Amino acid sequence: EDQVTQSPEALRLQEGESSSLNCSYTVSGLRGLFWYRQDPGKGPEFLFTLYSAGEEKEKERLKATLTKKESFLHITAPKPEDSATYLCAVQARRTALIFGKGTTLSVSS
Amino acid sequence: DTGVSQDPRHKITKRGQNVTFRCDPISEHNRLYWYRQTLGQGPEFLTYFQNEAQLEKSRLLSDRFSAERPKGSFSTLEIQRTEQGDSAMYLCASSYNRVRGYNEQFFGPGTRLTVL
Numbered sequence: 083e084d085q086v087t088q089s090p091e092a093l094r095l096q097e098g099e100s101s102s103l104n105c106s107y108t109v110s111g112l113r114g115l116f117w118y119r120q121d122p123g124k125g126p127e128f129l130f131t132l133y134s135a136g137e138e139k140e141k142e143r144l145k146a147t148l149t150k151k152e153s154f155l156h157i158t159a160p161k162p163e164d165s166a167t168y169l170c171a172v173q174a175r176r177t178a179l180i181f182g183k184g185t186t187l188s189v190s191s
Numbered sequence: 192d193t194g195v196s197q198d199p200r201h202k203i204t205k206r207g208q209n210v211t212f213r214c215d216p217i218s219e220h221n222r223l224y225w226y227r228q229t230l231g232q233g234p235e236f237l238t239y240f241q242n243e244a245q246l247e248k249s250r251l252l253s254d255r256f257s258a259e260r261p262k263g264s265f266s267t268l269e270i271q272r273t274e275q276g277d278s279a280m281y282l283c284a285s286s287y288n289r290v291r292g293y294n295e296q297f298f299g300p301g302t303r304l305t306v307l
Contacts, residue, residue: 125197126298
């Protein structure tokens with residue numbers, strides 16, 4: 083069965099303290115891996131799509147990477163406004179996205 | 192604002208009542224999806240449309256749930272005889288189906304349903 087696992091569940095950082103979020107997946111025929119950011123009470127906001135192992139994408143302080151078994155979301159020198167839940171999702175044979183439970187990031191100044 | 196919109200944003204209802212939610216996708220997108228999200232969980236797929244055709248339904252979509260997209264534009268999700276377990280955030284997303292490549296799904300703000 084297709085599955086997505088995110089770790090850690092929660093992460094607390096000081097402003098400027100870089101770290102990484104992990105998304106491991108087990109799917110048959112990965113067609114794409116997606117990262118979203120979700121603020122409390124709002125819908126997920128699209129961040130990145132990764133298609134194949136070795137691919138990397140960057141946006142401001144965020145960098146996403148992909149291997150054959152997992153993806154990392156690296157956060158460099160985070161700011162309090164980066165606090166949110168980060169969701170990882172995969173698209174396999176079906177059109178629907180399969181989401182992990184998310185990592186809730188808190189950045190304090 | 193050209194993003195996905197949903198209405199209402201919040202709905203409180205009593206157990207046994209029927210509720211209907213509306214989603215307006217990004218105008219050029221031909222695919223529309225419904226997901227449900229409960230506290231501490233990621234969104235779970237319910238169903239999706241390509242234009243007006245409903246192409247896939249999840250096992251989560253019981254007989255009390257029905258979705259329509261009559262003209263291939265906006266969509267409605269109706270829940271009949273609501274139960275307390277239906278309390279969740281209902282999310283709509285849309286994408287443009289490319290022949291090649293992948294289809295990023297863009298989400299709306301969600302409708303928060305509370306069943307008393």
